[in-house]
Amino acid sequence: MKDLIEKLKKIGAKRIFIQIADGLKQEILKIVNILEKNGFETIVCMENNYGACDVREYEARLFKCDTILHIGHSDFGVKTKIKTIYYEFFINKDINFKELEKINYKKIGLISSVNFIPILKRVKEYLKSIGKKVFLAKTLRYEGQITGCNISAASMIEKKVDCFLLITSGKFYALALFQKIKKPIFVFDIDKNRLVNLSKDFEKYEKIIAWNKVVLKNATNIGILVSWKKGQMFGNPFKLKKLLEKVGKKCYILAFDEISEEKLEGLKLDLLINCACPRIFPDDYEKFKLPIINYYHVFEN
Numbered sequence: 096m097k098d099l100i101e102k103l104k105k106i107g108a109k110r111i112f113i114q115i116a117d118g119l120k121q122e123i124l125k126i127v128n129i130l131e132k133n134g135f136e137t138i139v140c141m142e143n144n145y146g147a148c149d150v151r152e153y154e155a156r157l158f159k160c161d162t163i164l165h166i167g168h169s170d171f172g173v174k175t176k177i178k179t180i181y182y183e184f185f186i187n188k189d190i191n192f193k194e195l196e197k198i199n200y201k202k203i204g205l206i207s208s209v210n211f212i213p214i215l216k217r218v219k220e221y222l223k224s225i226g227k228k229v230f231l232a233k234t235l236r237y238e239g240q241i242t243g244c245n246i247s248a249a250s251m252i253e254k255k256v257d258c259f260l261l262i263t264s265g266k267f268y269a270l271a272l273f274q275k276i277k278k279p280i281f282v283f284d285i286d287k288n289r290l291v292n293l294s295k296d297f298e299k300y301e302k303i304i305a306w307n308k309v310v311l312k313n314a315t316n317i318g319i320l321v322s323w324k325k326g327q328m329f330g331n332p333f334k335l336k337k338l339l340e341k342v343g344k345k346c347y348i349l350a351f352d353e354i355s356e357e358k359l360e361g362l363k364l365d366l367l368i369n370c371a372c373p374r375i376f377p378d379d380y381e382k383f384k385l386p387i388i389n390y391y392h393v394f395e396n
């Protein structure tokens with residue numbers, strides 16, 4: 096954390112509003128202790144934090160903080176008036192490289208989320224050492240880096256590769272990929288230390304998307320979901336509303352901080368179209384009683 100302390104001192108931080116990725120919360124007390132030993136005042140935001148899209152500037156101001164420290168995500172360009180520092184928490188541990196030999200393709204596109212970039216670099220060398228051709232694209236801060244809503248590092252090389260290898264934990268990033276990538280996707284789960292097969296999940300969600308597009312055709316009342324989190328506006332809800340109302344639907348733009356089923360209870364709607372974090376569908380699909388699709392599904396055949 097030495098570099099972080101230096102950065103904070105350099106910008107003259109005094110009172111820091113800390114936001115930390117949900118998966119790293121167990122580290123927060125340690126981090127606070129180090130920051131306070133170095134003379135900073137801290138306040139920890141205990142609301143969920145899923146990405147660098149969610150920068151709590153308003154809340155930081157309420158507590159008269161001069162700096163926001165965002166831990167676990169990398170900057171993707173959300174503009175703030177308060178100084179915001181992104182601290183990318185890297186995970187680098189031993190993995191079972193032998194598992195990767197199960198990938199029976201020659202040209203492999205390599206991708207991961209920011210936390211696993213050090214592992215991605217070692218995987219790249221390993222794959223090369225066993226005769227594979229490895230492709231990476233740099234569209235965010237690091238080569239091969241994707242986020243849950245930006246998989247351009249994969250799309251950019253799709254034509255050149257036979258398959259993709261995603262270094263990750265859980266299903267979050269894999270579910271982002273399968274919707275846009277047509278090549279085979281191998282998923283190496285760091286926690287399980289092996290390749291995992293998610294093809295059943297992909298098939299399941301493909302069917303749900305297809306079905307919900309049919310629901311859209313027949314829907315009368317539609318809820319368009321938006322969030323006021325600073326970096327979570329995808330598509331244009333107002334244009335979408337106009338477009339759908341031209342073909343006889345009635346649309347309601349519904350704004351949230353965090354979108355949940357409970358907040359939608361009592362509204363007589365046929366379908367939800369999500370313009371907020373595109374991972375609400377499919378990741379949270381089962382939490383909603385109403386059928387839901389992302390805004391870009393409306394424009395697909």
Ligand code: SF4
Nearest residue numbers: 145146148243244372
């Ligand atoms: S919009 Fe969603 S997927 Fe994108 S960074 Fe935010 S939480 Fe992650």
